[in-house]
Amino acid sequence: MTSPLNPANASLRTDRHKLRLAYFVSHPIQYQAPLLRRIAQEEDIDMTVFFSSDMSVRTQGFSDPGFGVSVKWDVPLLEGYKHEFLPVLRNSDRLGPFSPLNRGIARAIRRGRFDAVWVHGYSSLAMLQAIHAASAQQIPVLLRGETTLYDHKRSRMRLAAKSLFFAVLRRQVSALLAIGESNTAYWRHYFGEDFPIFPFHYCVDNEFFQRQCEAASKCREQFRSSLGLEAGRPVILYASKLTSRKRCADLLEAFLKLSNSGRAGPAPYLLIVGDGEERAALEIRAKQAGRDDVRFFGFRNQSELPRFYNLCDVFVLASVDEPWGLVVNEAMNAGRAVIVSDQVGCQKDLVHDGVNGSVVKARDVDGLAQSLQAVLANEETWQQMGAQSLRIVQEYSFDRNVTGLRRALQALVPSFHAAVNS
Numbered sequence: 001m002t003s004p005l006n007p008a009n010a011s012l013r014t015d016r017h018k019l020r021l022a023y024f025v026s027h028p029i030q031y032q033a034p035l036l037r038r039i040a041q042e043e044d045i046d047m048t049v050f051f052s053s054d055m056s057v058r059t060q061g062f063s064d065p066g067f068g069v070s071v072k073w074d075v076p077l078l079e080g081y082k083h084e085f086l087p088v089l090r091n092s093d094r095l096g097p098f099s100p101l102n103r104g105i106a107r108a109i110r111r112g113r114f115d116a117v118w119v120h121g122y123s124s125l126a127m128l129q130a131i132h133a134a135s136a137q138q139i140p141v142l143l144r145g146e147t148t149l150y151d152h153k154r155s156r157m158r159l160a161a162k163s164l165f166f167a168v169l170r171r172q173v174s175a176l177l178a179i180g181e182s183n184t185a186y187w188r189h190y191f192g193e194d195f196p197i198f199p200f201h202y203c204v205d206n207e208f209f210q211r212q213c214e215a216a217s218k219c220r221e222q223f224r225s226s227l228g229l230e231a232g233r234p235v236i237l238y239a240s241k242l243t244s245r246k247r248c249a250d251l252l253e254a255f256l257k258l259s260n261s262g263r264a265g266p267a268p269y270l271l272i273v274g275d276g277e278e279r280a281a282l283e284i285r286a287k288q289a290g291r292d293d294v295r296f297f298g299f300r301n302q303s304e305l306p307r308f309y310n311l312c313d314v315f316v317l318a319s320v321d322e323p324w325g326l327v328v329n330e331a332m333n334a335g336r337a338v339i340v341s342d343q344v345g346c347q348k349d350l351v352h353d354g355v356n357g358s359v360v361k362a363r364d365v366d367g368l369a370q371s372l373q374a375v376l377a378n379e380e381t382w383q384q385m386g387a388q389s390l391r392i393v394q395e396y397s398f399d400r401n402v403t404g405l406r407r408a409l410q411a412l413v414p415s416f417h418a419a420v421n422s
Contacts, residue, residue: 018046019409019416022112024105024130025120026095027053028077030302031326034205037080038398039405044416048112049083052126053091053100074301084108086126095124102126106133115413118142118177118405122169135172140412142405143169144177144200146323148345149186166190174412177404179324181348198408201349202324203396209333210390212306223307227271227295234268234376237312237336239305239327240319242276247318247341247363252282254318254368256289258376267293268376273308275299309334313382314375319344320362332356332393337385339371350396356388 025032028051039047057077086102105126109117117134121127122145134141154162170191177200178184187197216223221231229235236255240246255270272282275298286294300308309315315331316339324345328338332350338357340347347359358371375382410416 018044019116019413020112020114021045021047021116021118021409022109022114022130022134023047023049023118023120024127025049025051026100026124026126027051028056028083030056030073030075030077031202031204033075033077033079034208035203035398035401036083039402040081042402042406045406045409047081048114049081050105050108050130051083051085052102052124053088053095054085055091055095055100074303097123098125100124100126102129105129106136109133109137109139114139115416116140116142116409118144120144121146131169131172140174141172142175142177142408142412143173144179146179146183146202146345147186148182148323149189150182150321150343163190170195175408177408180345182345183323196408196411198404198411200401200404200408201396202326202329202346203393203398203401204326204329204333206329206333206393206397209306209309209330212303213310213334216307216310220310223311227297227311229269229295233266234314234379234382235312236268236270236372236376237273237308237315237331238271238317239273239300239308239315239331240317240325242272242274242278242282244278245319245321246276247320248272248274248278248282249285250318250363250365250368251316252285252294253365254372255294256291257365257369258372265376265378268313268372270294271297271308271312273297273300273305305330306334309336312336313379313386314339314357314372316368316372317341317344318360318362318368329393329396332389335386335390337375337382338389339368339375341368350389350392352388352392356385356392 036049039045056073087104089101089103091100117130117139119127119130119141122143131141175196175198176187176191178187178197179200179202184197224231238248238251242248270293279296283296309331314337317325317328318341319325320341320343322344325340328340328346328350331338338351340351340359341362342359343362351357351359353359358375360367360371375385
């Protein structure tokens with residue numbers, strides 16, 4: 001394990017009374033930008049963010065292989081915190097083990113004279129270079145990732161290679177940041193029960209989404225009318241990429257079963273927001289079923305989504321191999337009931353079965369249809385569940401993340417305590 005403190009850096013901290021933190025991540029991410037702005041508000045933390053790629057902030061937008069369309073985010077990704085783009089040897093619109101490739105990582109760490117280095121992920125050469133360079137300079141390394149033990153299956157040989165890889169990586173990492181319970185179990189499995197882990201949950205900008213959803217509620221019926229939806233009918237919402245892993249096809253089949261079950265009350269709508277490789281097949285299936293209560297709305301940007309969250313009565317994400325599912329956080333900020341599969345990473349943290357929604361077995365279409373029927377049994381049920389969602393998601397905030405980060409830094413950089421108390 002890395003030495004907890006570089007003695008040379010300790011003397012520097014006495015003078016400046018700020019902890020110098022470097023954060024290495026692949027590219028500007030819409031979910032992370034508000035968190036980075038929040039961390040930048042800490043008066044005793046001087047953070048610099050290093051990006052491997054500018055793919056998400058190019059003027060012309062970038063082609064997201066999941067959405068299958070060109071994406072240009074309509075929320076600020078680079079404002080409110082210090083950042084640099086690492087020199088690039090190879091770049092593209094696709095992230096992979098060797099893309100992007102960067103140079104100057106060790107030099108950037110040395111130049112910044114950092115007290116700690118935080119790295120997001122370990123599956124790219126650039127992030128592994130950052131971990132190795134910091135460790136070689138005796139700077140403590142915080143590693144955050146999102147993997148779980150139920151992600152895609154691997155052969156025994158690959159699992160053995162992975163265990164060997166982590167045995168080597170463990171020597172270069174000082175502590176881990178866990179995004180939730182499933183991720184914690186993953187770290188414990190590969191790093192051991194004694195390795196230091198600090199909570200650093202995946203969350204969204206709760207204040208932004210609650211504010212936007214509240215504003216949307218004032219013109220909810222007008223928005224419903226503009227989409228051609230009849231008043232008084234429940235709304236089921238899906239909002240994510242239309243790829244096989246997201247299992248929107250399972251939701252569509254469950255919806256068709258639900259609609260044919262003779263349930264009492266107004267018939268629900270299914271709204272599908274998103275784009276991707278499966279959209280055409282999903283549209284064909286809905287058309288073949290002769291249904292006009294399944295509506296497709298394509299990709300919608302961050303500022304547009306709160307209107308859909310506010311409009312729906314239950315939100316569904318039935319993915320497999322889903323590390324977390326931040327759209328669930330977003331929908332819960334609208335005070336909505338949620339249904340997720342047992343392979344959605346956030347389910348152990350955010351979804352309390354029977355309280356604010358339900359958890360169903362992945363790929364179980366019948367079980368998903370039954371859960372939809374139970375949640376939509378009456379308006380009181382989904383409204384009470386929605387209120388519980390809002391209560392639960394309040395605990396998953398950027399303020400809590402900052403607390404977790406500070407505890408990790410205080411454990412690894414002892415003089416940070418003095419800075420906090422000064």
